[in-house]
Amino acid sequence: MSLRIVTWNVNSVRLRAEQVARFVAEQAPDVLCLQEIKCLPDQFPEAAFRDMGLPHLKVAGQKGWHGVAIASRHPIAEAPDLAACREGHARCVSGVIQGVEIQNFYIPAGGDIPDRVLNPKFDHKLDFYARLTRQFAARDPRAPLLVAGDLNIAPGENDVWNHRYMSKIVSHTPIEVEAMRALQASLAFADVVRDAHPEDQKLASWWSYRAADFRQSNRGLRLDHLWTSPGLTPAVVPGSARIHEDVRAWERPSDHAPVALDLAV
Template sequence: MTMKITTWNINSVRLRIGLVERFLKEESPDILCLQEIKCLNDQFPRKAFEKAGYPHIAVHGQKGYHGVAIASRTPFEEERADQFCSKEDCRHIAIRLKGNVHIHNFYVPAGGDEPDPAVNDKFAHKLDFMTEMAERFADTVDKKSILVGDLNVAPREHDVWSHKQLLKVVSHTPVEVEHMARIIERTGWVDVARELIPEPEKLYTWWSYRAKDWKASNRGRRLDHIWVTPALKKAALAGGRDAYTIHEDARSWEKPSDHAPVSLTLAL
């Protein structure tokens, strides 16, 4: 049995529902995890997902900002939404599938522009959020868990277009990379992309809207991730490199998100 899971920061699901419908038709993942849906739960375009064959939906949304959702072809047995840092931001949704497989979908705070928590509350929030992530997942090492989402950190040298030029730019600073490393170490998370496609090959999932021709400049960052616990490592890597895909073409669709969808097929 295989399961194809996709993560995508859609940057407004209502604005880009046509792109979502196109992706579901062309790529047919079993589960789609979205971030930055930017709508309340009752505003989520459920009918479009149901029509596309994804009637099982978990949503944790808020008005105009943030928000995450999971759409599945098949039923799931449980859902939950956690809050972090004593804030009401909607940045996490989780489901439990048959076979006790847990999927966690995250949208980590971007962190603003200044990488100094003393002067930038947004950056301080990002670091606090990641600290809580590390604490909460400390007891999941033996569970079958998948963590996906826009984690807003490009951790490795070849996850950005220029390691040297981005060391002081939010998303690639040493302190953010250290915080991400702690999350991984506490649970033994496997960064599937880099297990299947080792460095020095460059991997990007995000390209700024500021570039007139994003493909020509190719100044990307790998901000979108798929991780698994050790219990699912064999399943995640069984399909080899072909099982992992960054759907770069979607970045060129009309009025796209600045993030590309990322998919993994697991052999469960």
């Protein structure tokens, strides 16, 4: 069978429930990994997701900020809670669906100053990466594991609109890229979306609200990722990994676009 998995920073699940329903109707995902749901678990719009055909939920929320969730057509079994956030924010949620362990993260953005001493938010971001790196390094790479989420780093030169400029801006600084590369190497994860496209092709999943026309300004960043462990990578359906850029152009959109892949499981 095929399992379509999507990661999407929805920037308030209650505010964007209609957009989510439209996307689900058009693209028929089996699993949605959501970030920035911005609500407590008992405020999550469960009825709307049942109506979408995604009745199985794992929600980690907090009032007005952060928050992550997994919504699925199939039952969700328990998976390890990696608890990588030292501040206790709702930034991690996990589950096993059709034999695949899914770890869904909303990693801190890191503030504006790329300095661990001057900026505690930036230190928190790098600490989050270090904690995940240590935990994944101890895992069995043969196990089917998918990492999804808004990881808030655009790693490659063509994952940002301007490499030279963005190298000094939080989300693409050398120390962040190094932290992401270390996390990827910890379990030899495949960066499925980038691997499906030529290295010199510009890719983005986030565009600022400040631009009236995000396509015309074309200042995007690839912050949203789907990674597979060596034990899962062979199950990725060739040609299935894509960024749904068109969703960013919908009315009252999130500033992030959904990112999808299909697995043959």
